[in-house]
Amino acid sequence: MTSTEFSTTVATSTANSAFIPAPATAYQEDIARYWDHEARPVNLRLGDVDGLYHHHYGIGDIDHAALGGAEGGTYEKKLIAELHRLESAQAELLLDHLGPVERGDTLVDAGCGRGGSMVMAHQRFGCRVEGVTLSAKQADFANQRARELGIEDHVRARVCNMLDMPFAAGQAAASWNNESSMYVDLHDLFAEHSRILATGGRYVTITGCWNPRYGQPSKWVSQINAHFECNIHSRREYLRAMADNRLVPQAVIDLTQATLPYWELRATSSLVTGIEEAFISSYKDGSFQYLLIAADRI
Ligand SMILES: C[S@@+](CC[C@H](N)C(=O)[O-])C[C@H]1O[C@@H](n2cnc3c(N)ncnc32)[C@H](O)[C@@H]1O
Ligand SMILES: CC(C)=CCC/C(C)=C/COP(=O)(O)OP(=O)(O)O
Numbered sequence: 001m002t003s004t005e006f007s008t009t010v011a012t013s014t015a016n017s018a019f020i021p022a023p024a025t026a027y028q029e030d031i032a033r034y035w036d037h038e039a040r041p042v043n044l045r046l047g048d049v050d051g052l053y054h055h056h057y058g059i060g061d062i063d064h065a066a067l068g069g070a071e072g073g074t075y076e077k078k079l080i081a082e083l084h085r086l087e088s089a090q091a092e093l094l095l096d097h098l099g100p101v102e103r104g105d106t107l108v109d110a111g112c113g114r115g116g117s118m119v120m121a122h123q124r125f126g127c128r129v130e131g132v133t134l135s136a137k138q139a140d141f142a143n144q145r146a147r148e149l150g151i152e153d154h155v156r157a158r159v160c161n162m163l164d165m166p167f168a169a170g171q172a173a174a175s176w177n178n179e180s181s182m183y184v185d186l187h188d189l190f191a192e193h194s195r196i197l198a199t200g201g202r203y204v205t206i207t208g209c210w211n212p213r214y215g216q217p218s219k220w221v222s223q224i225n226a227h228f229e230c231n232i233h234s235r236r237e238y239l240r241a242m243a244d245n246r247l248v249p250q251a252v253i254d255l256t257q258a259t260l261p262y263w264e265l266r267a268t269s270s271l272v273t274g275i276e277e278a279f280i281s282s283y284k285d286g287s288f289q290y291l292l293i294a295a296d297r298i
């Protein structure tokens with residue numbers, strides 16, 4: 001399926017949705033509207049490469065051999081495939097940190113977007129993957145992809161607030177936020193993950209956070225917040241809120257250097273959105289960091 005083909009199916013499945021809970025706050029209503037209307041080519045054209053639709057950024061070195069020798073339209077096609085490869089590599093790294101996952105386990109993707117990471121998790125572990133997003137369009141998109149892949153009995157997205165998820169205490173073997181924690185209060189978020197995770201379960205986040213060493217959020221960080229209507233937290237806030245909610249970090253990996261090649265390549269593409277300079281400048285001046293944190297629920 002391509003993104004264009006999807007637009008007709010969305011209308012049908014949205015109309016068939018049984019129940020969509022009202023957003024908990026006016027802010028969440030704005031965020032739901034934002035993602036319901038999002039259709040940036042940088043996300044849809046990358047997703048069209050192999051049907052994994054991501055709303056996160058990439059990590060790793062550029063494969064110059066994969067780009068080299070091509071010209072004009074061919075080059076742009078290869079560049080899009082390369083950006084997509086780096087975004088999928090980011091999701092693979094997150095999955096690497098979920099610990100041992102059994103086929104009978106349930107994983108939870110909090111803020112699942114169009115579901116790319118959920119599909120990858122199911123394909124790797126064979127387990128059930130439950131996702132929540134504020135956006136009915138995104139949930140429908142993710143469920144449509146799951147149906148097309150024949151994995152709808154294992155992969156499901158729901159319209160739901162991640163601060164109040166429809167899962168029993170201890171139900172999840174592991175859970176994650178992939179670039180979705182900057183939309184919520186971290187104490188509320190980690191309290192909810194701690195509730196749904198089994199004791200000994202694993203929580204992983206990949207996120208952008210401002211660096212306390214810089215002092216306060218830089219102008220670049222403020223620009224990113226305004227661009228996405230989000231509220232980026234500091235690294236200190238993540239660690240404090242985890243400690244307060246029985247989440248003990250086992251790995252804290254600074255991915256800032258690893259994500260810069262993605263941004264520098266993206267800045268040369270026809271799919272730029274205007275936010276590239278803010279990411280590149282803030283990663284380079286040290287005011288912003290791209291982090292993976294993996295924590296055990298004790
Ligand atoms: C940048 S996208 C990330 C999507 C996905 N994790 C990925 O890697 O492709 C942010 C996501 O967070 C979701 N989100 C933001 N606030 C939320 C909330 N309170 N409850 C559920 N989802 C939320 C949005 O609906 C959106 O799907
Ligand atoms: C690291 C930080 C601060 C992330 C903020 C959350 C966010 C909007 C992620 C990317 O979404 P996207 O893939 O829809 O964005 P874009 O259109 O820029 O690719």
Ligand SMILES: [Mg+2]
Nearest residue numbers: 042043055056
């Ligand atoms: Mg994107």
